[in-house]
Amino acid sequence: xxxxxxxxxxxxxxxxxxxxxxxxxxxxxxxxxxxxxxxxxxxxxxxxxxxxxxxxxxxxxxxxxxxxxxxxxxxxxxxxxxxxxxxxxxxxxxxxxxxxxxxxxxxxxxxxxxxxxxxxxxxxxxxxxxxxxxxxxxxxxxxxxxxxxxxxxxxx
Amino acid sequence: xxxxxxxxxxxxxxxxxxxxxxxxxxxxxxxxxxxxxxxxxxxxxxxxxxxxxxxxxxxxxxxxxxxxxxxxxxxxxxxxxxxxxxxxxxxxxxxxxxxxxxxxxxxxxxxxxxxxxxxxxxxxxxxxxxxxxx
Numbered sequence: 520x521x522x523x524x525x526x527x528x529x530x531x532x533x534x535x536x537x538x539x540x541x542x543x544x545x546x547x548x549x550x551x552x553x554x555x556x557x558x559x560x561x562x563x564x565x566x567x568x569x570x571x572x573x574x575x576x577x578x579x580x581x582x583x584x585x586x587x588x589x590x591x592x593x594x595x596x597x598x599x600x601x602x603x604x605x606x607x608x609x610x611x612x613x614x615x616x617x618x619x620x621x622x623x624x625x626x627x628x629x630x631x632x633x634x635x636x637x638x639x640x641x642x643x644x645x646x647x648x649x650x651x652x653x654x655x656x657x658x659x660x661x662x663x664x665x666x667x668x669x670x671x672x673x674x675x
Numbered sequence: 676x677x678x679x680x681x682x683x684x685x686x687x688x689x690x691x692x693x694x695x696x697x698x699x700x701x702x703x704x705x706x707x708x709x710x711x712x713x714x715x716x717x718x719x720x721x722x723x724x725x726x727x728x729x730x731x732x733x734x735x736x737x738x739x740x741x742x743x744x745x746x747x748x749x750x751x752x753x754x755x756x757x758x759x760x761x762x763x764x765x766x767x768x769x770x771x772x773x774x775x776x777x778x779x780x781x782x783x784x785x786x787x788x789x790x791x792x793x794x795x796x797x798x799x800x801x802x803x804x805x806x807x808x809x
Contacts, residue, residue: 530716534744565752569744626715637713 520593522616528623529602531556531566536623536663538571540598543664547595548575552584552606581606585613604647611654619657622671634674635660645675677782677790678730679705681770682723682751683741688770695775702779704730710747720750727754727764735787737778737794739770765791773801 523544528536531551541549549570556562556578563578570576579587587593588610599617601607603625611617624637631639638660640648648658652672661668679702681688688707696702706726710719723738730736740748751766765787767774777797782790 530746530749532744533746533749534742537744561753561756565749568752569749626717627713628715628717 520588520590521596522588522599523596524621525599525601525607525617525619526621526623527601527603527607527625529625530623531600531602532569532571532576534569537600539663540621541571541574544598545596546574546598548577549598549600550584550587551576551578552581552599552601552610553578554580557583581609581613585610585615588615589613604644604651607656608647608650611651611656617656619659620651621668622658622660623662634671635669637662638671640675648672648675676704676732677734677778677787678727678732678736679775679778679782680723680726680730680736680738681705681707681740681775682738682747683707683709683770684745684747685709685711687741688739691770691772691775695772695779699776699779704732705779706730708747716746716750719747720753723747723750724754727751731764734782736764737782737787737790738764738766739775739778739794740766740768741770743768767791767794767798769798771798771801774798 523546524540551566556566557580566576566578607620622638625639627633627639631641633639648671651658658671659668660671681692686709688709692705692707708722708726727736738751740751742748748768754764774794774797778794781793785793
């Protein structure tokens with residue numbers, strides 16, 4: 520299993536944006552790593568129905584994802600999709616080989632600070648991004664592949 | 676009366692309703708919600724759920740969304756579980772003018788499931804090639 524893209528987008532799979540990324544990176548499947556989605560049958564149904572054409576989508580907890588990603592019997596190009604950096608820190612701490620993260624959108628909420636047009640971060644997010652940076656994970660803000668990316672760490 | 680809610684990115688829905696009203700006059704029991712750049716999805720999700728409740732006068736609500744799989748559609752679909760046993764909240768995507776005009780003009784004579792099918796028909800039939808027709 521080759522992780523071709525690790526993306527943070529709190530809207531998860533949404534229409535043409537997601538399709539643009541799967542096309543750019545020739546993904547076979549998307550692992551949506553989100554505890555809430557993994558445990559909610561309706562959210563899973565919506566996810567599967569709205570996935571880009573010809574792409575398999577799985578909704579997984581971090582634990583399930585670690586197992587699947589470390590299983591060498593699995594083949595294919597996978598895109599990892601999460602709502603925030605916390606899950607990615609946990610993946611990396613479990614030796615999942617991630618060396619770059621693309622950040623699409625993180626919506627504003629109570630306690631968040633807006634650092635770019637579509638990205639707002641809470642203190643926990645900042646801590647987690649810095650943890651990733653300390654492990655040499657490159658973090659870039661980019662909504663769609665054709666945009667010019669911006670380095671996230673320089674903004675927090 | 677079947678309520679009509681249009682959920683889209685930006686102000687497409689609001690403008691679509693306004694444009695339809697230019698043709699068929701002012702419409703009651705209808706609302707548009709637009710998701711704009713930088714808007715939070717959780718807040719939008721709540722607004723959609725709230726409007727569906729508000730517009731439901733007992734005959735159900737027909738929701739139109741712009742893009743299947745887009746965030747406005749996704750947060751609408753989440754309301755399915757609140758309505759499995761409900762009186763008929765339906766959703767059609769790819770909203771366009773012919774679809775919306777039929778929704779407004781036929782909602783007093785059709786039940787919501789029939790109205791949904793009628794709108795899907797007219798939405799598709801409205802897509803024509805000038806050269807093939809004339």
